[in-house]
Amino acid sequence: MRNGDIIYGRNPVIEAIRSGKEIEKIYVSKTAGGNISKIIGMAKEAGIVVSTADSDTLKRLAQTPNHQGVVAVGALYKYFDVTDILNYAEEKKEKPFLLILDEITDPHNMGAIIRSAEAFGVHGVIIPKRRSAGINATVVKASAGAVEYIKVAKVSNINSTIRDLKEKGLWIIGTDAKAEKSFEELDYDFPLALVIGSEGKGISRLVLENCDFVIKIPMKGKINSLNASVAASILMYNILSKRQGKA
Template sequence: MAGNDPKRPGLRKTNKKGAVKGTGGHARRSLRGKGPTPKAEDREYHAAYKRKKERERRDRGRHVKEEQNELVVGRNPVIECLHARVPATAMYIVEGTGNDNRLSEAVQIAHSRSIPLIEVPRHEMDRMTGNGLHQGIGLQIPPFKYAEVFDLIAKVNDSGEKGMIVVLDNITDPRNLGAVIRSVAAFGGQGVVIPERRSASVTAVAWRTSAGTAARLPVAKATNITRTLKEFQQNGYQVVGLDAGGEHTLDTYDGRGPVVIVVGSEGKGISRLVRETCDTIMSIPMTGWVESLNASVAAGVVLSEFARQRRAAK
């Protein structure tokens, strides 16, 4: 049957009002619930999602050597670790080892802290240490548990304090690392960040130098220091790099706000990309004929001054 539309003869016009057809169920489907709210770590713009991705990125780096238990040997080093309250999982004693005051003290402290004592043959201790210079005693220390950078930032934000973090670049001496950890703890800082590669780690040497403060102060590892500094900047931190040729000096810098102090090695200083990421390059005023300070000393001087400024502001 022909239609009555002159332009489209096959179409018949009608004056009927309302919908001629149904919606095909589209409206009914749009009324259905969308299910439970996704977890925070599954929401792309949530901080928990970033922390999850950072953990996954670290887990994928299987080419990085897995950290293992460390065995501290020698009577004096073992006693130093025990006095620094380094967490130990066992103490090994060679069968038939001659007793003296140091060995007796080490055994007594181990007993008081419920550290298991294990007697082993001399050849077994030689095998464990790779040589015979162990003096008949060894203290087993588990791998240090590092914090996540995102967790460190979140913890400082939750505390309501003005963050003061030290980031180490090109620091390979564990004694420097331990001394910096101790200074950060002493002057009210909240944590230390180190690179995942080409950097000193929290070993028994760092533990002893930190005088046990590594047990209470978070130390985080970062896969990329430049990206980590940008993350701090996005969270309101000023990033200050220490360098002898800095355009600002410690005497004039206001360190009362959230701040990240970047410390490089005495020889190399901070790397180029890290330097370019810093908001400020700052120098420490000192006698002209002294070229530079040890990294841990420089960090301690700046931390002390910033802590003084914050006390004065209260």
């Protein structure tokens, strides 16, 4: 059964996963048995986050006690394909400028980054299906509505996506506090994707190894790291500024 973006009941949730419907999260009962394990397996294979919940939470989400121990929350946002983003850049006759967010799990940071991305001319944002915030109500609010004007793609594997982008002629720029090159040293007058990592871990090792350039934001204070959204904003503004200077 469905209540807006909420799907509940075992068979409806199974069919929703099979059909490829965008599902943000699936909640399952802590005590449910039977084919709940099948649902969990299907969800994980599809890259959908699964959490356990008590009966009261499931009842509140489904707005009925007849949830059969499982409730799926549909995605608030219809995601685009990476190809859509590249086509958009081509339509604008601009060199592609993409943003890849590697494990940004804080929705407030995600929203703030998307807001800046829209302001600084980014053609689209790429996020992973797993270990990442999705486009939920908090992200929409934090973006001040920018999600309505920028294309966001959700991919199964960031490294595979990076390889595909390289084959299409894009250069991948990573960020790391230990990098030798300052962000000001590049001119950015080429098709690119900028990778921003999480505050706690930064860019994951494999993703960093797949970057063509690794840059840093030099700092003089005692605090040697920036909020992810602040760092992203500085870098995106610099890319836009350098590109406009080439005109």
